[in-house]
Amino acid sequence: MKVVFMGTPDFAVGTLKAIAGAGHEVAAVVTQPDKPKGRGKELAMPPVKVTALEYGIPVYQPVKVRDAEFVEVLREINPEVIVVVAFGQFLPKEILTMPKYGCVNVHASLLPEYRGAAPIQQAVIDGKKETGVTTMLMDSGIDTGDMLLQSVREIDAKETGGSLFDKLSEDGAKLLVKTLEGLEKGTITRIPQDSEKASYARILDKSVGKIDFNRSAHSIECLIRGLNPWPSAYTFYKGRTLKIWDADVVSGDFSEFAPGQIVSVSKKDFVVRCGKDALSVKEVQLEGKKRMDTAAFLAGTRITVGEELCQNQ
Secondary structure, eight states: OEEEEEEOSHHHHHHHHHHHHTTOEEEEEEOOOOEEETTTTEEEOOHHHHHHHHHTOOEEOOSOTTSHHHHHHHHHHOOSEEEEESOOSOOOHHHHTSSTTOEEEEESSSTTTTEESOHHHHHHHTTOSEEEEEEEEOOSSSSOSOEEEEEEEEOOTTOOHHHHHHHHHHHHHHHHHHHHHHHHHTOOOOBOOOGGGOOEEOOOOGGGGBOOTTSBHHHHHHHHHHTTTTTOEEEEETTEEEEEEEEEEEOSOOTTSOTTBEEEEOSSOEEEEOSBSEEEEEEEEETTSOOEEHHHHHHHSOOOTTOBOBSOO
């Protein structure tokens, strides 16, 4: 099948490799423009571009795919299908209707749940037991197109946004290859989404990670895992940002303390009261310091029972 692949970040790389490995003709890769990165602000190529160049695939980086000039480029390529994985731009109707088999998107959730930008992290934050990937035919809405295939993935008890990202990237690559095969053979039945069951995973920013210790320990522990490695969950200790990378729920009655107060300290951890239960903090990163386990942190920082992690800075 003649394919045009549209994608940008690491999540899309596995799918591009799988399509090429399955013997499809990847006629072109479309990705976002190179962007300045790091302290030197040198231009860095998107991960998908790096992979495409390794495979010798022509790369296009339009600022806007809707521009008439680029739309004409796609018409000349004449793909049978356009595969879209975390591309980062909306496709106009003239592109959506161009290929014989349509524009197929790989989305990292079990649609219609978690439409939107951050479905992987949100599934962990919400304490879900399972999630998955969905292939769908794109339409003019945001993740609203007819579903093609789905695969389900259990979420481990200590799953992070990062570890789930890697797993779903692999799952999505495999599912997309099956989807292309099914479309070509005519064995896939399109399934309309039930919009009444839809939910949305909004774009994440650093403010999402600010910990409110009035919430339950369980919900905070899920937040910590969901935002690992980015943008991270954090609080404040003596005027400095304290990122919390790992913690365990401690059940019990800690009513003699206020939410955010330290209820106990050992050589390996410290325990913070939450709205319900408490958190045993296992891994931290104090502003200006490296990420470390709590034992190493406590070896150089004196924390005492009754101190409070500030929530309002």
